[in-house]
Amino acid sequence: xxxxxxxxxxxxxxxxxxxxxxxxxxxxxxxxxxxxxxxxxxxxxxxxxxxxxxxxxxxxxxxxxxxxxxxxxxxxxxxxxxxxxxxxxxxxxxxxxxxxxxxxxxxxxxxxxxxxxxxxxxxxxxxxxxxxxxxxxxxxxxxxxxxxxxxxxxxxxxxxxxxxxxxxxxxxxxxxxxxxxxxxxxxxxxxxxxxxxxxxxxxxxxxxxxxxxxxxxxxxxxxxxxxxxxxxxxxxxxxxxxxxxxxxxxxxxxxxxxxxxxxxxxxxxxxxxxxxxxxxxxx
Numbered sequence: 001x002x003x004x005x006x007x008x009x010x011x012x013x014x015x016x017x018x019x020x021x022x023x024x025x026x027x028x029x030x031x032x033x034x035x036x037x038x039x040x041x042x043x044x045x046x047x048x049x050x051x052x053x054x055x056x057x058x059x060x061x062x063x064x065x066x067x068x069x070x071x072x073x074x075x076x077x078x079x080x081x082x083x084x085x086x087x088x089x090x091x092x093x094x095x096x097x098x099x100x101x102x103x104x105x106x107x108x109x110x111x112x113x114x115x116x117x118x119x120x121x122x123x124x125x126x127x128x129x130x131x132x133x134x135x136x137x138x139x140x141x142x143x144x145x146x147x148x149x150x151x152x153x154x155x156x157x158x159x160x161x162x163x164x165x166x167x168x169x170x171x172x173x174x175x176x177x178x179x180x181x182x183x184x185x186x187x188x189x190x191x192x193x194x195x196x197x198x199x200x201x202x203x204x205x206x207x208x209x210x211x212x213x214x215x216x217x218x219x220x221x222x223x224x225x226x227x228x229x230x231x232x233x234x235x236x237x238x239x240x241x242x243x244x245x246x247x248x249x250x251x252x253x254x255x256x257x258x259x260x261x262x263x264x265x266x267x268x269x270x271x272x273x274x275x276x277x278x279x280x281x282x283x
Contacts, residue, residue: 032098035077039065040084040106047268048131048229055080060131060268061110067260068246072239090124091234108239109232125240129228130247131265132275134205135166137220140193145200148220152176159189159203166225167202187211209271228275244278251276 032038039057044050049059056062062081069079082096084106094103109124139145145154154177158164164182168174181198183189186207192198202224208214233239251261251274265274 032096032104034098035075037069037073037076037079037108038096038104038106039079039081039108039110040088041081041110042084042086042088049081052081052083055082057081060264063264063268064130064247064250064261067250067264068243071246071249072242090232091237107234107237108243110230123235124232125235125237126233127231127240127243127247128278129230129275131229131269131273133227133229133273134223135163135225135227136203136205136208136223138190138193138201138203138208138217139199139220141216141218143199143218146218146220148173148222151200153178154199155197156180156200156202157183157189157192157198159183159186159201159207162227163202163204170224190217193217206269206273209269209273245280247276248278248280 039062041049041052041057044052047060049057049061051058065079069076084095088095088106088109090106090109092105094105096104098104137148144150151173156167156174156177156179158167158180159182164180168180174180183192183201186201186203187210189198189201189203190211190213193201204227205223208219231239231243233243247261249255251259253259261276262272262274266272
């Protein structure tokens with residue numbers, strides 16, 4: 001199955017821009033300067049980033065960043081979250097000014113931006129995938145549909161444009177279905193299974209795992225696709241290795257009493273959606 005490398009925001013796009021706060025913490029100072037990292041985002045999207053106000057934000061990414069900031073900050077002293085336009089170019093587009101009019105540009109990108117989009121692969125380097133969201137097929141427990149070869153004549157409901165687009169790209173499967181219709185929410189999609197109005201729901205794992213009655217259904221083996229959320233940085237900036245190492249140390253019980261990364265993921269996603277599997281080079 002295909003893997004789409006993504007960062008946080010089509011549901012989210014979050015960038016890390018180098019800039020400053022004059023001698024205070026990011027939660028107290030609104031000024032821009034050389035010692036503050038500005039974290040840009042295109043849209044708020046749960047559970048990645050929410051409630052951005054006066055440079056502060058809630059969600060998984062702010063919580064993760066707070067945990068690793070001291071390990072990667074170098075000469076930076078603070079950070080803040082600021083909204084940016086989609087398509088912002090790292091280390092090229094500015095837009096952030098200090099009190100003297102000096103302009104600063106983004107240095108990092110965290111969000112749901114496809115790695116395979118345009119020249120993205122050529123322009124940036126990436127951390128290892130941090131969070132993964134699988135596109136899956138869900139059926140009733142007693143369904144005759146047990147594999148991807150059993151879709152002939154099936155009534156399929158897709159949850160969201162992304163799920164439908166990915167499902168329909170598998171023409172050998174989608175082409176033999178009796179009908180393909182849409183639902184806005186995973187729970188409403190599962191409701192049509194309960195009512196006998198559909199045979200299969202195509203949805204994402206994030207949504208499915210929020211359903212209280214998820215144990216009443218079967219998830220077919222093998223996902224249609226996997227969306228992987230990462231942090232992107234300009235090539236040759238040195239950020240990638242620092243970020244990978246900091247997250248690795250957060251996850252490794254060699255550096256802490258226990259893995260501190262997985263509980264953070266479970267806190268915001270409700271299950272272990274983490275996929276970070278970086279291994280540092282042995283020296």
